[in-house]
Amino acid sequence: MKLTNLLTSAAVALGLAASAAMADTTKVGFVYVGPVGDGGWTYEHDQGRKAVEAEFGDKVETVYVENVAEGPDAERVMTQMALEGADLIFTTSFGYMDPTINVAKKFPNVKFEHATGYKRADNVSTYSARFYEGRAVQGTIAGHMTESNIVGYIGSYPIPEVVRGINSAYIHAKKVNPDVQFKIVWAFTWFDPAKEADAAKVLIEQGADVILQHTDSTAPQAAAQAAGNVITFGQASDMAEYGPKPRVSSIIDDWAPYYIARTRAVMDGTWESKDTWDGIGAGMVGIGEISDAVPADVKEAALAIKASLADGSYHAFTGPLKKQDGSDWLADGETADDGTLAGMNFYVEGLEGDIPQ
Amino acid sequence: MIRLEKRPQPSRAWSMATPLVAVLATMLFGGLLFAALGKPPVEAIRTIFWEPLFGEFAFYYRPQLLVKGAPLVLIAIGLSLGFRAGIWNIGAEGQYIMGAICGAGAGLAFYPAVSFLIFPLMVVAGALGGWAWAMIPAVLKTRFGTNEILVSLMLVYVAEQFLASVSLGLLKNPEGFGFPGSRNLQSWDSAHNAELIAGSGMHWGVVAALIAVIFAYVLLNRHMTGYHIRLTGEAPRAAKFAGVNPTRLVLFCLGTSGALAGLAGLFEVSGPSGQITIDFNVGYGFTAIIVAFLGRLHPVGILLAGGLMALTYIGGDIAQSNLQLPAAAIQVFQGMLLFFLLAFDLLTNFRIAIGKPEVA
Numbered sequence: 237m238k239l240t241n242l243l244t245s246a247a248v249a250l251g252l253a254a255s256a257a258m259a260d261t262t263k264v265g266f267v268y269v270g271p272v273g274d275g276g277w278t279y280e281h282d283q284g285r286k287a288v289e290a291e292f293g294d295k296v297e298t299v300y301v302e303n304v305a306e307g308p309d310a311e312r313v314m315t316q317m318a319l320e321g322a323d324l325i326f327t328t329s330f331g332y333m334d335p336t337i338n339v340a341k342k343f344p345n346v347k348f349e350h351a352t353g354y355k356r357a358d359n360v361s362t363y364s365a366r367f368y369e370g371r372a373v374q375g376t377i378a379g380h381m382t383e384s385n386i387v388g389y390i391g392s393y394p395i396p397e398v399v400r401g402i403n404s405a406y407i408h409a410k411k412v413n414p415d416v417q418f419k420i421v422w423a424f425t426w427f428d429p430a431k432e433a434d435a436a437k438v439l440i441e442q443g444a445d446v447i448l449q450h451t452d453s454t455a456p457q458a459a460a461q462a463a464g465n466v467i468t469f470g471q472a473s474d475m476a477e478y479g480p481k482p483r484v485s486s487i488i489d490d491w492a493p494y495y496i497a498r499t500r501a502v503m504d505g506t507w508e509s510k511d512t513w514d515g516i517g518a519g520m521v522g523i524g525e526i527s528d529a530v531p532a533d534v535k536e537a538a539l540a541i542k543a544s545l546a547d548g549s550y551h552a553f554t555g556p557l558k559k560q561d562g563s564d565w566l567a568d569g570e571t572a573d574d575g576t577l578a579g580m581n582f583y584v585e586g587l588e589g590d591i592p593q
Numbered sequence: 594m595i596r597l598e599k600r601p602q603p604s605r606a607w608s609m610a611t612p613l614v615a616v617l618a619t620m621l622f623g624g625l626l627f628a629a630l631g632k633p634p635v636e637a638i639r640t641i642f643w644e645p646l647f648g649e650f651a652f653y654y655r656p657q658l659l660v661k662g663a664p665l666v667l668i669a670i671g672l673s674l675g676f677r678a679g680i681w682n683i684g685a686e687g688q689y690i691m692g693a694i695c696g697a698g699a700g701l702a703f704y705p706a707v708s709f710l711i712f713p714l715m716v717v718a719g720a721l722g723g724w725a726w727a728m729i730p731a732v733l734k735t736r737f738g739t740n741e742i743l744v745s746l747m748l749v750y751v752a753e754q755f756l757a758s759v760s761l762g763l764l765k766n767p768e769g770f771g772f773p774g775s776r777n778l779q780s781w782d783s784a785h786n787a788e789l790i791a792g793s794g795m796h797w798g799v800v801a802a803l804i805a806v807i808f809a810y811v812l813l814n815r816h817m818t819g820y821h822i823r824l825t826g827e828a829p830r831a832a833k834f835a836g837v838n839p840t841r842l843v844l845f846c847l848g849t850s851g852a853l854a855g856l857a858g859l860f861e862v863s864g865p866s867g868q869i870t871i872d873f874n875v876g877y878g879f880t881a882i883i884v885a886f887l888g889r890l891h892p893v894g895i896l897l898a899g900g901l902m903a904l905t906y907i908g909g910d911i912a913q914s915n916l917q918l919p920a921a922a923i924q925v926f927q928g929m930l931l932f933f934l935l936a937f938d939l940l941t942n943f944r945i946a947i948g949k950p951e952v953a
Binding site: 265271272299300301302303304305306307308309311312313315316317319320330331334338354393394395396424578579580581592 | 650653654657660661753757758761762770771772773777779861865866867868870871872873875906907910911913914915917919920921
């Protein structure tokens, strides 16, 4: 790596002179939307960062800034990392999309990786995980386990990723339990333990005995534990401390293999801009240990779905499926294309309520 | 025996000195905190206060100080007028949001027209949006005697719901693949609050903040309204006898602070931020309350305090990245600043006396 050149061109892009030559290590920056101790989304990204350090040892230096607000603050933090000589910067929240593109323009020789977005450039890649595959497994367990037939779902923001998760969980719960009903609460936050706990309590009061969450804290787990006969699933992180009940399984984001691969690509000079969307098969989405609170036959059914998703023999969105308004979406045996999934902004038939507009 | 003795008159010297003493105490105790976390304290303090101003990459950070400080100063100036008169607008965050929504909305209604009139229109709409949102607590207070602290604060949460709603509906980018958030105004020249000189950080919001400082200074020192504001705050009974109209004063103070907060929101959304998103607001409206008090409710003081706050934010991020200080430690550090300021404020009105109290 010619870091001196890299720095100079970066500074020239800003129209100013730079100094400083740095040691021959690859510097990797991480911008986090929450605190590293959130036990969920940001925690798992930070595990990925630690895995990069463990893999490359002295040859790599990692830096991170946590709790970075989306918008101008994110732009400043990224610029700062690029100025301080980062070769590769992972920006790990959807709201960092435009700031990432802006900063990437100023630093053509620094590589950027934006999680969950759709804007790319020569030096900006995007990556995300097919969490909806994990939701299919959760839905299967939820459909079997619910006795009240009411499943509560804590949504964060009504963006395609979250809507996909709700649809996938519902489709697979319905498949094993035609009477199942979903109640959805929008928290409008990724991480706010107080709001998340309130949402969980409201859902439990409305009769839900299964709580699925797309928010990052463990507060809903604690609320379910306090309520008694309610089961939950770990989100983003295993949240095993709430097992074997209420937490009966989890979706685990495993960014480590991807972060290591991309860091290596920068070291080798083989990095190029691309869009990565991996699921259970590639190991980016992990399913946490299904606890003993789940009967053996349910566990078997869940693992069977997981296996078929992993080897590609089954797609989580397979027709026949209709949209909420009754119009046809997928014909018998047809599977959803990635374009539709990426921008999904409709519920499937049977879900009640509207996506907030 | 050490005891506190009330000064016959507030000490001018201490009033000027407390912010400085508070900063020094924050450095000292912040340093101890960082040391307790196992980080080099001197290096951390140096990174926070020195690096953004004179460090290697100061050419980038100095303009960023303007970007970060301008909305704080603009909002705090407005708040300080009311605070001086004992009118407590705690909801600047909501007025900031509404200003941004109204301003951006007024602009986007004409997308993709090209006209030099669009940006001025947005500025007016932004100020009106903030003003109107502040008029709700103002009118409720003057008509029904409600508490403006509660009403203005609660309206912040209402404004946040509005923000989420327009991000997902009315102002959603039609070309955004269903994701929430408006079009990016930075890529539409007619609506873009661009830097006036590239790389300087100077955008219209910075200019507006400086004008607001001068305007507030003149108002408070040379104008009847300013005199009424000060009189009401310092001697409410005297103000009554002097014929100050409290209703008009409430409407003026809340309206002005609302309009300035709305302007700050508009300049932010059309400039550094670029788009209306669900998470558009990042707490400037609340931080500005700290800035107003840190600046002793004095226009020039607020200007300096806004710069200092911006410095701790930017320096704090650098310290996080370079020294891996946790974000929470930076927040504690900023909290200390206000805490020490209020603590040392005591010395303005009291003096520490040693010995027995004299018997009256």
